[in-house]
Amino acid sequence: MPRYNPAVIEPKWQTYWESNKTFRCPDMPVGEKVYVLDMFPYPSGEGLHVGHPEGYTATDIVSRYSRMRGKTVLHPMGYDSFGLPAEEYAIRTNTPPRVSTEKNIANFTRQLKMLGFSYDWDRCLATTDVAYFKWTQWIFLELFDTWFDPVRQKGRPIAELPIPEDVQAAGENAVAAYRDRHRLAYQDEALVNWCPALGTVLANEEVIDGKSERGGHPVQRIPLRQWMLRITAYGDRLLSDLDSLDWSPSIKKLQADWIGRSTGAEVDFPICSPDAFQAWKTSRATKPFPEVQPEDSIRVYTTRPDTLHGATYMVIAPEHPLVKKIVTPAQQAAVTAYCEAAAFKSDRDRTDGDKKKTGVFSGAYAINPVTGAPIPIWIADYVLIGYGTGAIMAVPAHDDRDFEFATAYSLPVVCVVSPDASGEELQQILEGKACYTGPGKAMNSGPLDGLGTEDAKAKMIAILSEEGIAKGAVNYKLRDWLFSRQRFWGEPFPILHELDANGNPTGRMRPVDRDNLPVDLPQLEDFKPHGRPEPPLAKAADDWLYVTIDGKRYRRETNTMPQWAGSCWYYLRFIDPKNSTALVDRAKEKAWMPVDLYVGGAEHAVLHLLYARFWHKVLYDRGHVSQPEPFQKLVNQGMILGEVEFTGYQKSDSSWVSTSSLEKGDNGLVDRVSKEPVEAVKVDESAVTKVGDCFVLLSDESIRVDSRAHKMSKSRGNVINPDSVVSEYGADSLRLYEMFMGPLEATKPWSTKGVNGVRNFLDRVWRLMIDTQSDTNQLVDAIQDVPPTAEQNRVIHSTIMNVTRDIESLGVNTPIARMMEFVNFFTKESVRPKCAMETLVLLLAPYAPHIAEELWEALGHSKTLAYEPWPTFDEAMTKASEVEVPLQINGKVRAKVVVPADATGEQLEAAARGHERIHELLDGKQIVKAIVVPGRMVNFVVK
RNA sequence: GCCGCUGUGGCGAAAUGGCAGACGCAGCAGACUUAAAAUCUGCUGGGGCGUAAUUGCCCCGUGUGGGUUCGAGUCCCACCAGCGGCACCA
Structure with a gap:
């Protein structure tokens, strides 16, 4: 009988590996180590998606290959299990989040084991494990206990923070407040996206068109006291250390853009009458540039200090504290209305470049500090409170946005940079009728005249620094990380707020003693959010909420950490998952880090990877880890799309419209001629044909149709479920197919026929060795214990060479093609040397481990091939x-x-x-x- | 708008600057079979010439247009299309 039957052999070997602990990884590496890491999944209720096994198979191949090369491999798996979806699900089904989370984890584990990945399951962890988040909280306390020393560019213990004398003199509370202001984890009043329906603040990227991404509920911007992490302090290091990493240029660039470092100057513009300007200037010249913006001026950040002479007006953000102070009575009503409207827009909404610029005049004037001319102060939401100083000097001649605004409100435009242009264009710019943002020669700029843009910038900063009016400055788009959420299903903050005798907060806080970690979540009957920004944990029983230490009463912090927290350091815990005295043992950490290969989706290109690098650097500064960067090599797997679909378009009378004669109407696509709306209709592959570059209907070749693979989604109904692929074709076929589809990093469409194709290959491998007429795994007669012929040797050695070389460079698809050629060749050979068959089985093992183990056994071996030496080749034999x-x-x-x-x-x-x-x-x-x-x-x- | 990635047969894709299309899917033909399935074997970019038929010969062909080179899918410049990301960051 025995045909190739994955349904039998796959569970057999999975059980074997599990009961023999085949893939257990020792505490410390023996010889060369490799740390191969997958981005751990969020265990959703839907179970594994076919996208997951793509990256997981690639890392499994590297892991299995590396073991056979004699390396010690750390290859762990875990779950990123805190987060909003679990909680939403829990609310819908009225089950505690922990229950549904554990159910989902069990399902994920079943599916992952079904695919035969060689994880060391003894190291499995979930961010929701109390024993795990104890250390997440511990790291938070470390952030809380750290300040950033800008001179040494390093995080240091808060106890080492120098306290200025005046603060010292102001007493204990002032010192405590000073320290709190300098911690890497600090509380601040922040303008947040508050979503009343979800009962939480949302990150900017969770807000789309002023509505929540989840549920489409309205979002408001309100000030809330929130926990922030001072990631901006690490901006420079996060940027410059990218150079040392083996990451794709595109991911590095995404991170660099996100950090968004720019250099320029901060400049103060006095708010006073022109008569008082000279006195202001004189008083400034006596002191260095003030640390904090004085009340009598507006501080701006600019990257173009060379254009200061062209600043003809100023703009401050609607939330700017000066708005209330400077607005004139005549403008009061208009300004208030404008600011209120702005409050209802999210950052994203407001920064939508397509929108027309709007603004309102404050009635007040400032003085341009280099020309002495009064310039109007406007309020407009194209200036963001969160970037720079929340105020700008507007140079309409040399900034597109300022130009657009100046045009809309008829503000003066003064050209101060002579552009690299000629003729009509030059004339337009010089007259202020066009905007020029490039470099050129300074003009109308007093002492800068004639200088190139770079020289002019430097000179302007030098002059104004001397006068105490400006200083060179660096700015980042990166904001401090808003770290608290008003949700139940997250790590509680290990922070206690001191209460006075009346039960009111004193404003002082203390960390939970590290011996008392973890702070577990309280049991709550009702963990639903409500419409107020008060976290659900506030509903906990008093014995959780209130703590008395040394006679003082405290109330626990009731915010929870965001989902990103747990994933910031899980790769460290895998090294030492059971350690109860430290987050990771120092010696083990030193032996295993950094992660040698990290594979995951590109959707984490910015946030997760930036946050984790930030935490890692803090841990590095504080001496808990030995390397400045956690992930040496990063590879982003591409997305797997659904099967290719053909889409035609029909009018209401069912007549077809070619895609070439469609245009965008007000409500979707319409026929360009009749303007009638059309409906997208799925067309079967058999009903289309290709003519030239386009697909057309067979029934009417003048009708073009779309041919596209779409992202898998439930609503489109094109989701492929790994469970059903495994039950129909086997795990080895799924693994092999996902690798055979194309390069790991490419986006590629699914093809069920393709799965069938690789299954066919595995059947051929089976028949190459196993006599299907026999009742047992009897080898075919062609297999003989003889040395290979010269030609056979050439095939054997060149296959080893190519497969080895391609695996080394993470080329996952081409080794399969090489093995197919091997099988095609030996299928025709009537004598198949046993050593050739053994070579094939070993080469195939990282890809399709179950069938490989089964054949290895049939070839007469009694134990797993997982640690068999990888076949070697002689290059001379390949020729x-x-x-x-x-x-x-x-x-x-x-x-x-x-x-x-x-x-x-x-x-x-x-x-x-x-x-x-x-x-x-x-x-x-x-x-x-x-x-x-x-x-x-x-x-x-x-x- | 800016940035990045990708453009190669009917489809997924290969190809250290050196025979474009390996390997797989789909398709076609043959063998086996009463038949089908399965399996095995072969063919399969387009056009043309030639021949009884083969062997064979020529031209075109890697999004478009240029360039570098003895030689370009590969390197350089410009453009076009698709996908993805960012998007008033002063």
């Missing part, structure tokens, strides 16, 4: 004794000649000249040059 070499004339192949593989250039050229047809073609021509590449080609250049 044929004779090669066919193309002969070209002027770069065109005209003939081929067979020569010994080791033929020299002279021999090859002689053979080429001697070739009958080449001789013929060269007759009467003058050979200008002969290019001979031994073993590859000959090219005669003739006239």
Whole structure:
């Protein structure tokens, strides 16, 4: 009987690996170590998606390959299990989040084991494990206990923070407040996206068009006291250390853009009458540039200090504290209305570049500190409170946004940079009728005149620094990380707020003693959010909520940490998952870190990877880890799309409209001619054909249809479930197919026929060795214990060489093609040397481990092949004794000649000249040059 | 708008600057079979010439247009299309 039957052999080997602890990883590496890490999944109720096994198979191949190369491999798996979806689900089904989370984890674990990944399951963890988040809280306390020393560019213990004398003098509370202001984890009044329906603040990227991404509920911007992490302090290091990483340029660039470092200057503009300007200037010249913006001026950040003479007005954000102070009575009503409207827009909404710029005049004027001219102060939401100082100097001649605004409100435009242009264009710019943002020569700019843009910037900063009016400054788009959420299903903050005798907060806080960690979540009957920004944990019983220490009463912090917290350090815990005295043992950490290969989706290119790098650097500064960066090599797997679909478009009378005659109407697509709306209709593959570059209907070739693979989604109904693929084709086929689809990093469409194709290959591998007529796994007669022939050896050795080389460079698809060629070749051989079969099985093992183990056993081995030495090759054996070499004339192949593989250039050229047809073609021509590449080609250049 | 990635047969894709399309899917043909399935074997970019038929020969072909080179899918410049990300960051 025995046909290849994955349904039997796959569970058999999974059980074998599990009961023999085949993939248990020792505490400390023996010899060379490799740490191969997957981005751990969020255990959703839907279970594994086919996208998950793609990256997981790639890392499993590397892990299994590395073991066979004798390395010690750390290859763990866990779950990122805190978060909003679990909680929403819990609310809907009225079950505690922990219950549904554990159920989902069990399902994920079943599915992952079903795919035969070689994880060390003893190291499995979930961020929701109390024993795990104890250390998440511990790290939070470390952040709380750290300040950033800008001189040393390093996080240091808060106890080492120098306290200025005046603060010291102001007493204990002032010192405590000073410390609190400098911690990496600090509380601050922040403008947040508050969603009353979800009962939580949301990150900017969770808000779309002023509505929550989840549920589409309205979102408001309100000020709330929130926990923040001072990631901006690490901006420079997060940026510059990217250079040391083996990451794709595109991911590095995404991170660099997100950090968004820019250099320029901060400049103060006095708010006073022109008469008082000289006095202001004189008083400024006596002192250095003030640390904090004085009341009598507006501080702006600019990257173009060279254009200061062209600043004809100023704009401050609607939330800017000065708005209330400077607005004139006549403008009061208009300003209030404008600011209120702005409050209802999210950051994203407001920064939508397509929108027309709006603004309102405050009635007040400031003085341009270099020209002495009064300039109006406007309020507009194109200026963001969160970036720079929340105020700008507007130079409409040299900034597109300012120009657009100036045009809309008829504000003056003064050109101060002579552009690199000519004719009409130059004239327009000089007259202030067009905007020029590029570099040029300074003009109308007093002492800067004639200088190039870079020199002018430097000179302006130098002059104004001298006068105490400005200083050079660096800014980041990166904001401090808003770290608290008003939800139940997250890590509680290990922070206590001191209460006075009346039960009111004193404003002082203390960390929970580290011995008292973890702070577990309270049991709550009702963990639902409500419409107020008061976290659900506030509903906990008093014995959880209130703590008395040394006679003082405290109330626990009731916010929880965001989902990102747990994933910031899980890779460290995998090294030492059971440690109860430290987050990770120092010696083990040193032995295993950094992660040598980290694979996951590109959706984490910015947030997760930036947050984790930030935490890691803090832990590094505080001496808990030995390396400045956690992830040495990062690879982003591409997305797997659904099967290719053909879509035609029909009018209401069912007549077809070609995609070439569609246009965008007000409500979707319409026929360009009749403007009638059309409906998208799925067309079967058999009903279309390709003509030229387009697919058209077979029934009417004038009707073009769309051909596209779409992202898998429930609503589209094109989701492929790994469970059903495994039950129909087997786990090895799924693994093999996902690798065979194409390069790991590419986006590629699913094809069920393709799965069938690789299954077919595994069937052929099986029949190559197993006699399907027999009742047991009897080897076919062709397999004999004989040495391979020269030709067989060439196939064996070149297959080993190519497979090895490609796995090393993470080329996952091409080794499969090589193995297919191997099988195609040996299928035709009536004598199949046993050693050749063993080689194939070992090469196949990282890809399709179950069938490989089964065949290894059939070949007479009694234990797992997981630690068998990887086959080696002799490059000399890969070469044929004779090669066919193309002969070209002027770069065109005209003939081929067979020569010994080791033929020299002279021999090859002689053979080429001697070739009958080449001789013929060269007759009467003058050979200008002969290019001979031994073993590859000959090219005669003739006239 | 800005940035990045990708453009190769009917489809997924290969190809250290050296014979474009390996390998797989789909398709076609043959063998086996009463038949089908399965399996095995072969063919399969387009056009043309030639021949009884083969062997064979020529031209075109890697999004478009240029360039570098003896030789370009590969390197350089410009453009076009698709996908993805960012998007008033002063």
